[in-house]
Amino acid sequence: MGTVLVVAEAQPRHAGNMPALAPISYELLGAARRLGGDDVVAVLSGTEVRPLAGELAAHGAAQVYVADDPALADYVAETYLPVVEQAICHAQPSLVLLGQTANGRELAARLAFRLGCGLVTDCTRLAVNAGTLVMTKPVHGGSAIAEYVAEAPAALQMATLRPRAFEPAGRVGAKPAAIVGLEVPAAVVAQAAERTRVIETVRQVSSGPRLKDARIVVAGGRGVGSAADWHLVAELAAALGGAVGATRAVTDAGWAPPSLQVGLTGATVTPDLYVAVGISGAVQHIAGCAGARTIVAINRDPNANIFKHARFGVVADYRQVLPALARRIAELRGD
Secondary structure, three states, rough: OEEEEEEEEEEEOOOOOOEOOOOHHHHHHHHHHHHHHHEEEEEEEEEEOHHHHHHHOOOOOOEEEEEEEHHHHHOOHHHHHHHHHHHHHHHHOOEEEEOHHHHHHHHHHHHHHHHHOEEEEEOEEEEEEEOEEEEEEEEEHOOOOEEEOOOOOOEEEEEOOOOOOOOOOOOOOOOOOOOOOOOOHHHHHHHHEEEEEEEEOOOOOOOOOOOOHEEEEEEOHHHOOOOOHHHHHHHHHHHOEEEEEHHHHHHHOOOOOOOHOOOOOOEEOOEEEEEEOOOOOOOHHHHHHOOOOEEEEEEEOOOOOOHHHOEEEOOOOOOOOOHHHEEEEEHHHHH
């Protein structure tokens, strides 16, 4: 197919840390290279992100559009949108790829409307069949897989890719970056300031991996019973070096913060291992964890729906299973 444009993302900046690309950027480049070969371009917006153009080029971008502006320090759709539009106008791609992230989801929907093109979100596979792009995604809470194609040959198609569903791009060598600088129109910045203002940025500090980035997630549901036993879920997550997740029932009850919610109205995670403790397997929750490579379910109810989605299942009281499992893991690690 023709040119593939990747909308890269930078990691959120913390005090003193160096600018870095978000993991989804490498996954987008990997998918784009498999589709477009050497005809891959990228666009990146933010502040102090120009040095990252070389990193994008080293992982397969033949050309990199960069908007490096203090006005882009905080993500605001109104300021980021015209940057990506400019890159699309310059590159004239046949396909635009964004991450199925908080920023990517918003940008993709707005771009598709403005450009009058189709959009398929949360894709887990892309393939070209007889010259037609086939976009695959889970539907109905992960209980079915759907394939989408454009109704007619389109000049531009757009898709968002589920994080960790695609192999990241490897380095192609230290090739020089063809950098094209883009600017945010002053009028757009002024208009955005009137409509949207970032008042405060709150960053959650955790001793373990972030939920969305974790390769291992231990999640608890209503079956845990009470806040008094929630520590067993956290202790197993710590033993495995993973993150803690929760169902909406748990966060609504106040046993865990809303930031740990996995599901249709929470986070979508794609870890290598997802341990579901006391989770019934409602479709709303499965929508958030169906992309896990391996699901292990621990539940006293042998008829719980979660077992239909699990590769391994343990029908037992989690109060007996979790402490024993955590101890065994500690023994194997020599702790």
